[in-house]
Amino acid sequence: MVIPRLLSRSLIPLLLLPIAIACREPVAETETDRQLAVSDTPSLNVVATFLPMYWFTRAVTGDSAQVQVLIPPGSDVHEYQARPADVQAIATANILVKNGMDLEEFLENTITNANNPNLQEINASAGIQPLEDNTPVVNAVDSSHDHEHGKGNPHVWLDPVFAQQQVTTIREGLIAADPANQAIYEANAAAYLQQLQQLHQEFEQTLSQSPNCSFITFHDAYPYIADRYNLEQVAVVSVPDASLSPQDIQKTVQAVQQYQAKALFSEPKVENGVLKTLATDLNLPLYEIDSLESGPLDPQYYLTAMRGNLETLAKACR
Secondary structure, three states: OOOOOOOOOOOHHHHOOOEEOOOOOOOOOOHHHHHHHOOOOOOOEEEEOOHHHHHHHHHHHOOOOEEEEOOOOOOOOOOOOOOHHHHHHHHOOOEEEEOOOOOOOOHHHHHHHHOOOOOEEEEOOOOOOOOOOOOOEOOOOOOOOOOOOOOOOOOHHHOHHHHHHHHHHHHHHHHHHOHHHHHHHHHHHHHHHHHHHHHHHHHHHHHOOOOOOEEEEOOOOOHHHHHHOOOEEEEOOOOOOOEEOHHHHHHHHHHHHHHOOOOEEEOOOOOOHHHHHHHHHHOOOEEEOOOOOOOOOOOHHHHHHHHHHHHHHHHHOO
16 A cells, blocks of 8 residues: 555645534434334333443333433434433433443433432443453544543444343343343343344454454444454544544554554544545545444344444455
8 A cells, every 4th residue: 555645735724723523413213213112011111321222222122111212313422411301211210221331421410310219220331341452542632632431442332242241231130120021031132142143253254354454443432343353443533523633634644554554434424524535645445334323223223234334344454
């Protein structure tokens, strides 16, 4: 790969000012989604913090519990601010399912304000050892980047194996809270776990053909995929709504050279012309990869979107 010594003139003006990566717009919830989220007859009221936790929970409960998602799909989980409706939802819930690892920073005060002494919490990441520096993270964060991950990287749901562990943890928590429906939860979980295992095997078989493939991201969300399948993520910034500064651009250029990266990855609904220009200047393809924080409420969408990510990774690493 030939890396140009200088960036094109088309990029020079952009280096003079910070460039904001546009936040993803929340995905509108359809009537079908609302009907899926709430069953007519269940007595167990479950709140899941954001979309992957909702998918995994609903896959286990089926229609045997009322499940709602707290953070609107498409919202930025990292920077989410609780609403009065969130306090009310937790105040009337039996169970709260969260990812944990300090991802849902708004929860502590929200739970306190909800004043629900009977609330049972399920930490879906319990027992999972978070990753710290398994893959390089280019430290281009300045004072304008005010969010960093707390207890390690929280994006465990993007690893099909850890997704299985999260589903199992959710299943056990639901059974403890609602033993009358144990058989239903076990049967639903078994079916979904089988699908997740098949997904893992597809990732393993496909990505084993491109070992040690390096890629550049502008969201530090994919180290678990990289660690699981022998790839190398190099993240320039931690979260996608941070400003892409001139320093970040220079760090990207240096990272491409140092790690011999094969592609740059943006995310769906992020419009940023500078990334396209940068990819052109570096003679690298620019692909979209999905952190799965937006989409429909159907739990099967997790499998669909992850297969899309697999196809993207395989294409980038050829």
